[in-house]
Amino acid sequence: MTDQPQTDEDLPVIARFEVRRRAYLAPDSTVLGSLPRFAADTNLLIALYRAMVLARTFDLKAVSLQRTGRLGTYAVALGQEGVAIGVASAMLADDVLLPSYRDNAAFLWRGMKMEELLLFWGGDERGNLSSGPAHDFPCCIPVGSQAPHAVGVAYAFKLRRQPRVAVCLFGDGATSKGDVWEAMNFAGVWRLPVVFVANNNQWAISVPLGLQTASATLAQKAIAAGFSGEQVDGNDVIAVRAAAEKAIAAARGGEGPSFIEAVTYRLGDHTTADDAARYRAPEEVQAHWKEEPIARLRTYLVSQKAWGKSEEEQLAAECQERVEAGVARYLAMGTRAPETMFDHLYAELPNAYRGQRDEIKRAFHA
Amino acid sequence: MPEMTLVEAINVALARAMGEDSNVVLLGEDIGVNGGVFRATVGLQQRFGRERVIDTPLAETLIGGLCVGMAAQGLRPVGEIQFMGFLYPCIDQLVNHASRLRHRTQGRLSCPMVLRTPHGAGIHAPEHHSESAEAMLAHIPGLRVVMPSSPERAYGLLLASIRDPDPVVFLEPTRIYRAVKGQVEDNGEALPLDVAFVLREGRDVTLISWGAMVKETLAAAEELAAGNLDAEVIDLATLKPYDEETILASVSKTGRCVIVHEAARTGGFGAEIAALIAERALLSLLAPPLRVTGYDTIIPLPRLEQHYMPSIGRIVAAARKVCQFN
Numbered sequence: 001m002t003d004q005p006q007t008d009e010d011l012p013v014i015a016r017f018e019v020r021r022r023a024y025l026a027p028d029s030t031v032l033g034s035l036p037r038f039a040a041d042t043n044l045l046i047a048l049y050r051a052m053v054l055a056r057t058f059d060l061k062a063v064s065l066q067r068t069g070r071l072g073t074y075a076v077a078l079g080q081e082g083v084a085i086g087v088a089s090a091m092l093a094d095d096v097l098l099p100s101y102r103d104n105a106a107f108l109w110r111g112m113k114m115e116e117l118l119l120f121w122g123g124d125e126r127g128n129l130s131s132g133p134a135h136d137f138p139c140c141i142p143v144g145s146q147a148p149h150a151v152g153v154a155y156a157f158k159l160r161r162q163p164r165v166a167v168c169l170f171g172d173g174a175t176s177k178g179d180v181w182e183a184m185n186f187a188g189v190w191r192l193p194v195v196f197v198a199n200n201n202q203w204a205i206s207v208p209l210g211l212q213t214a215s216a217t218l219a220q221k222a223i224a225a226g227f228s229g230e231q232v233d234g235n236d237v238i239a240v241r242a243a244a245e246k247a248i249a250a251a252r253g254g255e256g257p258s259f260i261e262a263v264t265y266r267l268g269d270h271t272t273a274d275d276a277a278r279y280r281a282p283e284e285v286q287a288h289w290k291e292e293p294i295a296r297l298r299t300y301l302v303s304q305k306a307w308g309k310s311e312e313e314q315l316a317a318e319c320q321e322r323v324e325a326g327v328a329r330y331l332a333m334g335t336r337a338p339e340t341m342f343d344h345l346y347a348e349l350p351n352a353y354r355g356q357r358d359e360i361k362r363a364f365h366a
Numbered sequence: 367m368p369e370m371t372l373v374e375a376i377n378v379a380l381a382r383a384m385g386e387d388s389n390v391v392l393l394g395e396d397i398g399v400n401g402g403v404f405r406a407t408v409g410l411q412q413r414f415g416r417e418r419v420i421d422t423p424l425a426e427t428l429i430g431g432l433c434v435g436m437a438a439q440g441l442r443p444v445g446e447i448q449f450m451g452f453l454y455p456c457i458d459q460l461v462n463h464a465s466r467l468r469h470r471t472q473g474r475l476s477c478p479m480v481l482r483t484p485h486g487a488g489i490h491a492p493e494h495h496s497e498s499a500e501a502m503l504a505h506i507p508g509l510r511v512v513m514p515s516s517p518e519r520a521y522g523l524l525l526a527s528i529r530d531p532d533p534v535v536f537l538e539p540t541r542i543y544r545a546v547k548g549q550v551e552d553n554g555e556a557l558p559l560d561v562a563f564v565l566r567e568g569r570d571v572t573l574i575s576w577g578a579m580v581k582e583t584l585a586a587a588e589e590l591a592a593g594n595l596d597a598e599v600i601d602l603a604t605l606k607p608y609d610e611e612t613i614l615a616s617v618s619k620t621g622r623c624v625i626v627h628e629a630a631r632t633g634g635f636g637a638e639i640a641a642l643i644a645e646r647a648l649l650s651l652l653a654p655p656l657r658v659t660g661y662d663t664i665i666p667l668p669r670l671e672q673h674y675m676p677s678i679g680r681i682v683a684a685a686r687k688v689c690q691f692n
Contacts, residue, residue, distance in 0.1 A: 096439075128471045137438070138471055142462045148428050149463065152435020152443070159391070159417055159441070166435075179458075182428035189423060344473040345508055347531040350560050352607035 017223045019216075022243050023233035027291045029299035036242040042306045048089055048237050049297050049307070050315060052081040055105035056294060057319040058114055059268075061327060062121065066272040070331065072123050075101045079235070079267030082293030083199045084169065085109060086240025086262070090248050091167055098137040098150045098168040102199065106169065107132055107139075114326025119333060126336070143204075144174030147183035147196065154192035154257075165251040166194040167244075173204025175218050181225075184259065188226035191256035195247040196222070198259070199234065201266035206279040222259030234262030235293040267292060338364045367549040372542055375517035375550045376406045376482075379524040380444065382554055384414050387442060390528060393420040393432060394446030394482075403448055404484060404543055426452050430459030433479040433533075438467065442528055447483040450537070451494035456481065457502075464533040465508030477533045480524075485513060485537035486578050486628050488675055490668040497665065498629040500576075503535050504606040504638070511606040512559060513537040515580035517548035519603060522557030529556060539578035546581065562609035564616070568598035571685050572616040574639060575626040576602040579676060583626050586681035595689055605635055613639060614647050621652035622688040626676050631659040653691030656684045 024035050038044055059078060065071035077084065084105035091097065091110070099106055104117055112132040120127025120138070128138040140146035150168035157164045174180050175198055187194050198218045202209050215221060222229030230247075232239045240262050247258035265288035269276045276285070301307035339361040342349055349357065370378065384390045392407055392414075398421035401408030411419035422429055426447055433443040447453045460481070467477040487496030503511045512527055512534055514520035520538070527534040565580070566587055575583040580601050587597040598616050602608055617623050623643060625636035636657040643655050658676045666674055 098435075125470055125472050129474055130471075134474055135439070137475070142458060145431065145458055145462060148431020148459065149435035149438065151428075152432040152437075153439050154435075155420075155432065156436050156439035156441050178425075178455075179427050179431065182423070182425040183431065185423055185425065186428055186432070344469045344471075346468070347476065350607035352560070352610055 017220065019219045019223075019229060019231060021231040021233070022239045023236050024238045024242070025236045025296055025300055027235070027296065029296050029303065031300075035238065036245075038241065038245070039238050042301075042304065045238070045297065045301060046306065048085055048241065049294070049301060051085045051089070051105065051109055052237065052294050052297070053315055054319045054322065055081045055085065055108055057323050058104070058108065058117075058326070061323045062118065063272055065118070065327065070122070071118060072121055073271050073273045074121050075271045076268040077102045077105060079288065079292045080199055080201055080264045081105050082237035082240050083197065083234045083262040083264060086237045087167060087169065087197050087244045090241055090244035091165070093133050095165045095167055095248070096135050096137065096153045097133070098146045098153065098166060099139050100143070100146070100170045100174070100199075101139045101141050102171065103139065103169045110136060114323060115329040115333065118327065118330035122330065124333075124336070144170050144177035144180040146170070147174070147180045150194050150196070151183045151186050151192055154187065154194035155190065157193050158190065163252050164193065165248050167197065167248065168194065169197045169199060171204060172198060172200040172202065172209055172212055172218060173207070174198070175221055176212050181221070184222060184225040184257070187257040191254075193251035193254070194257045195244065195251055196257065196259045197244070198261045199264060200261050201264045203266045203270070203276075203280070205270040205274060217261060219259060219261040227257045227259065229259035229261060231261045231263060234264035235291045235296055237293050237297055264293075265291065337361070367551045369547050370517050370550050371544045371547055372514070372517045372520045372539070373404055373406050373544060375521040375548070376524055376538065377408060377410070378550065378552050379521045380407060381410060381413065382552055383442075383444075383525060383528045384410065384418065386554065389440060390442040390444065391418045391420065391436065392444050392446065393422050394429060395422055395424055395448050397421060397446050402446060404540070406482070406538070407446065426455040427459060430456035430464065430481065433481060434459060434463045434467065434477055437477045437479040437533070438475045442478055444480045444482060444528060447481060449491070449495045450483045450485050450497040450499060453483050453497075453499070460503070460509060460533070460535065461506050465506050468532065469508055476531060478531050480527045480534045480536050482536045482538060484540040484543070486540050487665050487671050488541035488578065490671070493667060496671065498627070498660065500537055500605055501629060501633060501635040501638070504635055506606075508532070509606055510534040510559060510604065511537065512604050513539065513577040514603065515539060515542070515577055515601045516546060517550050519557060519563065519601070521550045521552070522555060523559065523603060525554065526556035526559050530559060537577060541578040542581055560604045560607050560609060562612040563601045563603055564598065564612065565601050566597065566599040568596035568620070570596045570620055571622040571624065571689055572598045572600060572613075572620045573624050573626060573681065573685065574600045574602060574613060576605065577628070579626050579628050582676060582678050583681055585678045586685065589678060589682050590685055593686075595685065597685060610642055610646075613642065617643050617647045618650040621650055622691075623655040624658060624681065624684045624688060625655065626658045626681055628660050628675055630662045631657055632662050634659055653688040656688055658684045
């Protein structure tokens with residue numbers, strides 16, 4: 001016992017933490033530091049660029065379909081294409097994607113057809129049959145509730161000693177949910193092969209990040225779960241891809257989970273059912289248009305003499321054509337007979353419900 | 367055949383399922399070294415290892431969601447929720463995911479999981495440990511809800527639930543975990559799901575129950591027999607989807623029916639059965655169906671819980687009332 005009174009400042013520090021931020025292209029596309037190795041592959045960068053443009057073309061078309069009564073409520077990802085594409089492009093087909101409802105670009109990258117996405121948002125479960133990897137999860141609408149599934153999937157990989165990774169995408173709002181915390185906590189305990197990616201687009205419908213959390217970063221939430229979190233410039237697809245590559249490789253190599261906070265901005269409304277003008281100033285949105293991921297990569301590619309006006313025009317025409325073709329296939333798909341609402345309810349429909357199915361069938365075909 | 371308690375039968379069934387299929391994994395709070403607070407999983411971690419008998423963090427939403435993710439990958443997870451009162455955080459996972467994964471992906475993914483939890487009151491437990499929320503679960507399309515009432519049925523129905531390709535909530539009657547014993551042969555034979563069991567045949571009145579209340583219902587039937595009333599006793603066993611035909615056949619025969627459950631009356635599963643009988647067996651009825659249930663109040667703490675639970679006397683009185691109806 002010392003009789004010297006101790007101040008709090010004299011108490012030993014038992015832990016310190018750091019959160020790093022990854023960015024390679026500044027908003028004006030100037031290069032910050034040295035680029036990751038894959039960025040030397042111009043064809044890969046062009047592929048990322050093309051995928052982002054295709055996703056945006058698709059999104060804008062989906063909105064116009066909704067406005068003209070040919071699609072249901074739709075969640076656009078305007079300005080956040082770099083997150084879904086950066087992450088999806090770092091995954092293998094064998095990995096499992098567990099996305100939110102704003103990650104259609106990742107689905108497209110992984111082989112889901114446009115008509116399938118449109119079919120789902122147009123109100124038909126068959127859209128989720130998906131031509132993408134059969135083990136991918138459909139998009140999750142109850143916010144953050146797919147995070148526990150991701151750790152279940154990752155647990156199965158670990159138990160079976162499979163070199164596969166579960167990749168879970170969600171928004172900033174999801175990080176307020178217990179589901180996400182419970183999943184991250186478990187991933188930390190078992191060092192599971194899972195990567196959590198928060199698309200921090202600053203807004204959860206009308207609630208800004210400052211009302212969502214007092215955390216300086218979302219990335220630091222991983223530290224409490226016992227693994228590292230990194231913040232990346234989500235408008236820099238090179239940075240997102242680099243962070244995802246590193247995290248996925250670590251997970252595959254048995255080094256456990258990671259968390260990536262990709263900072264972006266939601267340039268569009270929450271969904272087609274939302275009017276963001278009710279709660280945020282147009283000047284704020286306008287300012288963020290200077291940071292968006294597509295122009296940023298295009299300016300860089302142009303500066304590298306890898307892209308030009310003719311390529312841009314050709315890509316725009318090609319994307320329009322592909323989207324129009326997808327839309328045409330979607331619109332040509334008929335509605336199913338109503339009794340199909342009982343299809344796949346169970347592996348085999350129990351006797352107790354066959355009468356109800358027959359009732360619908362009789363009423364419809366009468 | 368060895369005699370065992372209901373909780374021992376569950377333990378034996380879990381061990382059998384794990385031995386048969388390496389995809390079966392158990393997960394829950396305190397289920398490993400501790401063997402579960404009711405000892406349902408005792409010895410299983412020693413036998414099958416820490417990776418297949420997983421002590422989870424204290425997080426019920428996680429347990430539900432882990433099961434969904436594992437099941438989508440082809441594992442056969444059996445989650446344990448320590449008491450039914452702690453199942454509620456899992457409802458989101460059951461309603462929004464487990465029950466509809468197959469449907470929303472049109473069969474591309476499925477969810478062969480079991481969520482086990484002790485059900486019901488009568489063990490002098492603290493607050494929130496005595497829930498009987500089966501009707502809420504039975505309202506969820508795509509789910510199976512199963513509740514055994516004897517060691518034999520616990521064994522056979524749990525094996526069936528684990529082997530079933532769809533999600534099952536398996537409700538274990540806490541009050542009779544050790545209060546009933548039965549002959550159980552560990553032969554790996556499952557009992558059928560979606561089927562009610564006629565435990566006693568009778569011609570005067572049909573008594574329908576499930577879970578722990580089957581014990582009082584059978585005792586009531588004995589008492590009625592002493593008074594020359596011949597009661598048929600049905601253990602519903604699977605609440606979703608339930609066996610309408612066995613109920614209708616019995617009520618058509620007896621013309622009289624009493625439904626017994628521990629859960630609160632309004633919107634309880636007895637209401638569903640009474641509605642079925644009204645819709646499809648009205649003209650066979652000789653008396654209005656009666657319900658003997660818990661009351662429409664919060665399940666009281668232990669000092670009053672016995673007054674809440676349907677007693678043998680209440681069941682007998684209701685059965686006599688429907689038999690005397692003119």
